[in-house]
Amino acid sequence: MKAFMGSGDEMSRLVPVPVAGSGNPCAVPRAAPGSVWQELQAADKGGAVLCWTIALVLGLWLCGPADAAAREPKPVPPNVVVVVSDDQRWDMLGAAGNKTIVTPSMDRLARDGVYFREATTLVPQCAPSRMTLLTGLTIQQHGRASNSARDVTAPAVNLLPMLPRALRAAGYRTVLVGKWHVDFSPVAAGFDDVRTWMAPGVGPYLKSPVLVRGADATPLPPAGYTNEIFGDEAVAFLESNEAAAQPFFLWVALSAPHPPMGPNPPDVVRLYAGKDERALWPPGLPPDARPEHLRDYCEAVSVADRELGRILDALDRRKLAERTLVIFLSDNGFMLGSRDVGPPSRHLFQGKRYPYEASVRVPVIVRGPHVGRGVVDDHAVSTLDLPPTILAAAGVAPEKRWNGRDLGPLLRGSSKAGPEDALIELADVHRPELGKVEYRAVRTPAHKLIVWREAQGAELYDLVADPEERRNLFDEPDAAATRRDLARRLRRWLEVTSDSARQWRSMAAILP
Numbered sequence: 001m002k003a004f005m006g007s008g009d010e011m012s013r014l015v016p017v018p019v020a021g022s023g024n025p026c027a028v029p030r031a032a033p034g035s036v037w038q039e040l041q042a043a044d045k046g047g048a049v050l051c052w053t054i055a056l057v058l059g060l061w062l063c064g065p066a067d068a069a070a071r072e073p074k075p076v077p078p079n080v081v082v083v084v085s086d087d088q089r090w091d092m093l094g095a096a097g098n099k100t101i102v103t104p105s106m107d108r109l110a111r112d113g114v115y116f117r118e119a120t121t122l123v124p125q126c127a128p129s130r131m132t133l134l135t136g137l138t139i140q141q142h143g144r145a146s147n148s149a150r151d152v153t154a155p156a157v158n159l160l161p162m163l164p165r166a167l168r169a170a171g172y173r174t175v176l177v178g179k180w181h182v183d184f185s186p187v188a189a190g191f192d193d194v195r196t197w198m199a200p201g202v203g204p205y206l207k208s209p210v211l212v213r214g215a216d217a218t219p220l221p222p223a224g225y226t227n228e229i230f231g232d233e234a235v236a237f238l239e240s241n242e243a244a245a246q247p248f249f250l251w252v253a254l255s256a257p258h259p260p261m262g263p264n265p266p267d268v269v270r271l272y273a274g275k276d277e278r279a280l281w282p283p284g285l286p287p288d289a290r291p292e293h294l295r296d297y298c299e300a301v302s303v304a305d306r307e308l309g310r311i312l313d314a315l316d317r318r319k320l321a322e323r324t325l326v327i328f329l330s331d332n333g334f335m336l337g338s339r340d341v342g343p344p345s346r347h348l349f350q351g352k353r354y355p356y357e358a359s360v361r362v363p364v365i366v367r368g369p370h371v372g373r374g375v376v377d378d379h380a381v382s383t384l385d386l387p388p389t390i391l392a393a394a395g396v397a398p399e400k401r402w403n404g405r406d407l408g409p410l411l412r413g414s415s416k417a418g419p420e421d422a423l424i425e426l427a428d429v430h431r432p433e434l435g436k437v438e439y440r441a442v443r444t445p446a447h448k449l450i451v452w453r454e455a456q457g458a459e460l461y462d463l464v465a466d467p468e469e470r471r472n473l474f475d476e477p478d479a480a481a482t483r484r485d486l487a488r489r490l491r492r493w494l495e496v497t498s499d500s501a502r503q504w505r506s507m508a509a510i511l512p
């Protein structure tokens with residue numbers, strides 16, 4: 001499948017507009033280094049920038065240079081809304097070709113933005129994945145290698161880069177709603193407006209006793225559907241005067257479709273009532289999988305979709321959509337009973353943690369100003385790329401220690417080149433009852449190389465010919481060139497991230 005990139009027509013619509021309150025003819029948008037504005041101005045010298053240059057010359061002539069400088073408005077950076085669903089597989093999405101799942105809002109976002117069809121999470125587990133989204137770092141860099149692992153040698157929170165903190169320093173109002181699941185307070189991460197949230201990684205879907213409010217985590221009385229309450233909070237913020245007063249970063253972390261997957265509102269339950277269980281199977285789930293609670297899972301995905309839809313509607317109603325970057329993603333996928341991994345306990349049988357497609361591929365969709373519309377992109381995009389992408393869109397220089405890639409040129413269609421491979425990793429070794437799961441993997445849209453720490457072995461898959469990853473090609477002579485290429489890519493990731501996995505015995509036997 002070939003990527004479809006933004007057309008020239010789309011780019012021609014990307015004309016800088018005067019910022020609010022800039023009726024002054026002396027006013028010229030000022031581009032921050034490396035910002036969207038700067039690139040647009042560079043790319044569009046014959047159009048809007050020329051108009052503004054003429055206005056500037058006239059303005060300087062009319063007002064005088066000192067007056068012009070004094071009145072020069074700052075460009076308004078885009079608002080940023082990040083909506084995170086929880087444990088949503090890549091194929092539990094209409095835009096991914098799933099004809100049964102009801103996800104009109106996610107599909108609408110894909111139609112109006114860029115859908116990264118080959119996106120993967122850096123780390124397929126809730127807490128470390130969220131740490132990566134917040135810090136822009138790999139698991140060894142931020143110290144949260146799994147849900148249960150807290151590296152005591154990890155840097156203190158205030159020494160870690162934090163996306164909300166960087167945006168707050170750039171003048172953003174930073175607003176948290178929803179599931180948190182990391183060890184420190186949202187305030188320490190840089191959120192200055194902490195609304196309804198839940199500290200643990202899991203909680204009831206109805207009348208939850210673990211919802212709290214504010215930086216001091218004031219307990220809320222159990223009431224209503226958890227994800228509706230999160231949606232209510234997000235919409236209330238968007239409807240408030242605060243949302244219009246300054247650029248904002250709104251992080252909405254839904255708890256759906258993570259177990260317990262229900263109970264769900266009756267109108268959502270009706271979406272799948274009477275449908276044959278087999279009809280609910282997502283396209284990537286192999287025929288020999290043994291999914292449990294598939295109907296609940298479908299409902300819970302639609303619950304997440306509905307809250308996303310309410311947020312998109314609120315942006316439209318408040319006329320904020322034109323200047324808001326919306327990023328929708330899931331923190332990790334879900335095995336959903338495939339591969340028979342682990343002992344057949346329900347938790348592990350259903351779970352994530354593993355470096356296989358069901359667990360690591362996630363929906364990632366971006367919509368916003370200057371972003372292409374209806375674009376399906378097949379680059380090897382990672383959740384690790386989102387923090388630098390967001391900061392660059394805000395006109396803020398990304399952290400030097402970040403290894404994620406700015407997806408801005410891909411989003412704007414100004415470059416057809418993009419990430420060719422993605423790192424995938426986990427070190428979940430602190431729960432002996434679940435077995436040690438520790439690996440590094442590198443994935444291109446065509447192949448994946450997995451190196452396990454304990455098993456002294458490796459797996460190599462052709463994801464195009466064998467999307468269910470059933471035939472390990474690692475020892476196949478015909479796959480030698482592919483194996484070398486993937487090993488070279490993995491070595492590069494381990495080097496640039498200073499990963500001690502380079503010293504694993506299993507790794508040393510494989511790396512070039």
Ligand SMILES: [Ca+2]
Pocket residue numbers: 086087125126258331332
């Ligand atoms: Ca999760």
